Amino acid sequence: xxxxxxxxxxxxxxxxxxxxxxxxxxxxxxxxxxxxxxxxxxxxxxxxxxxxxxxxxxxxxxxxxxxxxxxxxxxxxxxxxxxxxxxxxxxxxxxxxxxxxxxxxxxxxxxxxxxxxxxxxxxxxxxxxxxxxxxxxxxxxxxxxxxxxxxxxxxxxxxxxxxxxxxxxxxxxxxxxxxxxxxxxxxxxxxxxxxxxxxxxxxxxxxxxxxxxxxxxxxxxxxxxxxxxxxxxxxxxxxxxxxxxxxxxxxxxxxxxxxxx
Amino acid sequence: xxxxxxxxxxxxxxxxxxxxxxxxxxxxxxxxxxxxxxxxxxxxxxxxxxxxxxxxxxxxxxxxxxx
Numbered sequence: 001x002x003x004x005x006x007x008x009x010x011x012x013x014x015x016x017x018x019x020x021x022x023x024x025x026x027x028x029x030x031x032x033x034x035x036x037x038x039x040x041x042x043x044x045x046x047x048x049x050x051x052x053x054x055x056x057x058x059x060x061x062x063x064x065x066x067x068x069x070x071x072x073x074x075x076x077x078x079x080x081x082x083x084x085x086x087x088x089x090x091x092x093x094x095x096x097x098x099x100x101x102x103x104x105x106x107x108x109x110x111x112x113x114x115x116x117x118x119x120x121x122x123x124x125x126x127x128x129x130x131x132x133x134x135x136x137x138x139x140x141x142x143x144x145x146x147x148x149x150x151x152x153x154x155x156x157x158x159x160x161x162x163x164x165x166x167x168x169x170x171x172x173x174x175x176x177x178x179x180x181x182x183x184x185x186x187x188x189x190x191x192x193x194x195x196x197x198x199x200x201x202x203x204x205x206x207x208x209x210x211x212x213x214x215x216x217x218x219x220x221x222x223x224x225x226x227x228x229x230x231x232x233x234x235x236x237x238x239x240x241x242x243x244x245x246x247x248x249x250x251x252x253x254x255x256x257x258x259x260x261x
Numbered sequence: 262x263x264x265x266x267x268x269x270x271x272x273x274x275x276x277x278x279x280x281x282x283x284x285x286x287x288x289x290x291x292x293x294x295x296x297x298x299x300x301x302x303x304x305x306x307x308x309x310x311x312x313x314x315x316x317x318x319x320x321x322x323x324x325x326x327x328x
Contacts, residue, residue, distance in 0.1 A: 019326070019327060020328075021327050022326065023326065042327050043326060043327040044324070044326065044327025044328075045322035045323065046322055046323065047268040047269075047321065047322055048323040048325070050287055050289045051288065055323050055324060055325060058324065058325065059293060059323075059324050062324070071327070072328070080300055081300065084300055085322075088297060088302055089295070091295050091302075091305060092293060159328065207328075208328075209327075209328030210328065
């Protein structure tokens with residue numbers, strides 16, 4: 001498998017990043033990680049009672065997966081909250097990578113572009129490698145690059161909706177205008193075909209959670225997404241044909257039998 | 262005694278209790294945790310010297326699944 005997926009100087013062979021929430025059991029999560037062939041998993045931090053030991057099994061399985069950890073700041077609604085949670089994540093997970101989320105609206109969990117930009121700048125100055133969960137707004141993405149982000153993670157659709165690529169024009173424009181920065185479609189995908197489409201458009205990777213975790217068979221769905229992402233990447237590299245209005249025969253017309261002038 | 266908030270629940274402590282002493286009392290000592298006080302990150306290396314004050318809002322977090 002190719003090994004040209006480069007994020008903050010690290011090479012990866014898998015272009016699939018998988019979330020670790022919402023599984024019916026830690027064992028299903030482990031099996032889904034295995035079948036996904038992913039090398040990066042996202043996870044979070046939450047308040048927990050010290051006598052509640054269920055989180056220990058989760059952490060044990062995450063460590064055994066051998067995956068690179070990408071902690072998130074999910075649920076943070078202010079720059080202050082996001083920066084503090086990122087600092088807590090850096091210490092607890094021993095990584096300066098952070099999937100930065102600053103939520104701007106409770107209804108669609110849309111990233112707050114202003115807070116995201118401000119938090120990105122603060123965290124990059126503190127030495128973090130920021131992977132911002134952002135909207136598909138071109139100018140926001142350019143500003144995120146200006147402050148030092150080296151990866152962008154625009155949404156396909158709001159988190160957990162499974163609606164796929166809602167704004168193809170914006171996403172195509174993003175890819176057209178920002179060619180040399182890794183861009184990962186993060187959130188909103190529900191079907192492997194949607195992941196394939198994103199990869200065919202030239203996006204570099206896919207991050208998702210709900211579509212796998214909430215499937216009837218999460219490990220099988222993880223494998224389906226992995227195959228779909230590989231297929232989309234191969235198609236992008238192979239080069240899709242241009243769509244056309246009129247039919248064009250694929251079988252030669254010269255030598256067509258039964259034709260007489 | 263002083264009253265602090267631990268993960269949004271009130272707790273009482275003796276005055277001049279350090280964060281590391283409080284964590285031991287709450288059975289957090291050997292866990293994989295990170296701490297913030299009044300929304301400011303508190304590095305693990307400072308737990309012993311950090312004296313808790315009346316009204317402190319303490320957040321203690323552990324790893325969970327996330328997307």
